[in-house]
Amino acid sequence: GAGVSQSPSNKVTEKGKDVELRCDPISGHTALYWYRQSLGQGLEFLIYFQGNSAPDKSGLPSDRFSAERTGGSVSTLTIQRTQQEDSAVYLCASGRNTEAFFGQGTRLTVV
Amino acid sequence: AQSVTQPDIHITVSEGASLELRCNYSYGATPYLFWYVQSPGQGLQLLLKYFSGDTLVQGIKGFEAEFKRSQSSFNLRKPSVHWSDAAEYFCAVVPTSGTYKYIFGTGTRLKVLA
Numbered sequence: 001g002a003g004v005s006q007s008p009s010n011k012v013t014e015k016g017k018d019v020e021l022r023c024d025p026i027s028g029h030t031a032l033y034w035y036r037q038s039l040g041q042g043l044e045f046l047i048y049f050q051g052n053s054a055p056d057k058s059g060l061p062s063d064r065f066s067a068e069r070t071g072g073s074v075s076t077l078t079i080q081r082t083q084q085e086d087s088a089v090y091l092c093a094s095g096r097n098t099e100a101f102f103g104q105g106t107r108l109t110v111v
Numbered sequence: 112a113q114s115v116t117q118p119d120i121h122i123t124v125s126e127g128a129s130l131e132l133r134c135n136y137s138y139g140a141t142p143y144l145f146w147y148v149q150s151p152g153q154g155l156q157l158l159l160k161y162f163s164g165d166t167l168v169q170g171i172k173g174f175e176a177e178f179k180r181s182q183s184s185f186n187l188r189k190p191s192v193h194w195s196d197a198a199e200y201f202c203a204v205v206p207t208s209g210t211y212k213y214i215f216g217t218g219t220r221l222k223v224l225a
Contacts, residue, residue: 004154031211042217043155043201048210056210091154093213098143098162098205100213102154 004103006092012109013082021077021106025094032075033100034067038088046090049075082110113138115204117216124192125224132187132219134202142204144185145213146176150198158200161185172196197223 005024013019025032034046045059049069060066064083069075079086087110093100114137124130136142143162147155159170166178176187185202202216 033212035213035215043213043215045212045214048212050211056212058210093155098211099157099160101157102147104152104154 004092004094004101006090006103006106008106009104010107010109012111015084015110016081018078018080019082019108021079021090021092021108023075023077023092023094023103025073025075025092026101027073029094029096029101030072031095031100032069033093033095034075034077035091035093036088037091037105043091046077079108082108084110086110113142113204113206113214115202115214115216117200117202117219119219120217121220121222123222123224126194127191130187130189130192130196130221132200132202132221134185134187134216136183136185136202136204138183138204138206140207141178141180142206144176144178145203145205146170146174146185146187147201147203147215148172148198149201149218155201158187192221192223194223194225197221 007022032049035043047067048056051072064080067077089105091105093102116135145160146158149155158174159168161168161178199218199220201218203213
């Protein structure tokens, strides 16, 4: 595709449910990032993939959060047993040669 | 630890006025430096980047930024602001060693008065 695609664009879930957020990066981009943006906050780093491996997952806030990337392409961010504080916009970016391109994000609301 | 500081949370300027958004970073060496813009409900768009060389960098939409090593700063400027520039602006650094991840400032929200 022309850009980074994230789905769904909006997700409302009940507290305690699991959610999966998907990111389709730009073809050929080896680096993939997940960030979280809360209301009035900056961008919080979650995890970085280089190919299928995640050399830096230091930003995942708890063990309820996990992410995987398959085939060096699509990535899924999974949040288990969602809590209200997980409500935020989750942004994915892909990159190559030191430039990252961002998707439009998934707005997650936990009620 | 590396960090990025954008000291101005909100800035309001009149259309046609000049603009400067401040960014300071903390890192042992010169990192890669970026400015991104985010319009409401949108993702982030890259305005410009600095890796090395000329310390004055030109970007899209008439923006430029100047890297000052002595001040650990990378301020964004525009000579004449347009109403469409109203958005949130993020400065980011990428360390040149270790994990190649973007570290963002908290952003500056720009309001433009007609």
